[in-house]
């Protein structure tokens with residue numbers, strides 16, 4: 001049987017390449033920084049331009065499909081996941097990196113049907129690494145198959161997470177306490193590359209063993225979640241329960257054992273949901 005979403009995936013790879021080219025060109029010039037929810041929530045004209053480019057290109061080919069895009073949501077569009085074929089887009093995942101020219105900047109696109117992720121594309125455009133994954137067909141980087149490390153012992157893991165200032169002192173303290181608890185296991189180390197999608201691809205390709213995060217969004221997770229699971233990784237909620245794309249939290253790991261062990265060391269804090277208040 002032919003794959004009903006093959007054409008969509010091929011188009012996705014093409015549009016991600018075009019978007020990456022625009023981002024690389026923008027890095028050659030001045031970058032004007034604007035702010036969204038806070039002084040550390042950055043956005044640039046390139047984020048907005050790249051999202052428009054991606055959405056208009058996909059809409060022209062697949063006019064009946066739905067979209068959830070980071071910058072469209074920031075401008076007031078809804079972010080409810082329905083059963084429709086839906087493109088979940090982060091035009092620049094790692095905007096802070098982009099602003100500072102720190103070299104992990106990606107275009108992340110996940111595609112869902114009936115709320116299931118069918119494929120994901122993450123283009124780490126400064127490294128020129130195109131990660132792709134189609135459900136049931138494996139994960140690839142520049143066409144070469146990738147797989148997770150398979151590590152099962154948390155104390156032998158290189159762990160990724162992201163660190164950002166939180167205005168709520170309790171959330172901030174919990175984030176720092178979690179960091180301290182993981183470091184004290186001890187694990188081999190903790191790294192913060194600055195792009196959630198790249199983080200998942202690093203675990204998917206065995207360069208890191210686990211990644212945890214509370215407070216990101218579905219557009220940060222959708223593309224990378226496909227790559228991670230197709231590379232043999234495990235993705236769960238921060239509690240260790242089932243992963244929920246709209247929950248704003250995840251553990252992505254090289255094995256179920258590492259995911260469970262990490263969950264047992266983490267304290268949760270309230271982050272809201274993408275499909276309700278988003279707070």
Ligand code: LIP
Pocket residue numbers: 070090092093094095096162163164194195196197215216217220
């Ligand atoms: C970013 C993430 C990054 C995280 C930030 C933010 P953006 O996405 O990928 O890892 O630390 O909180 O969500 O805003 O650059 O698309």
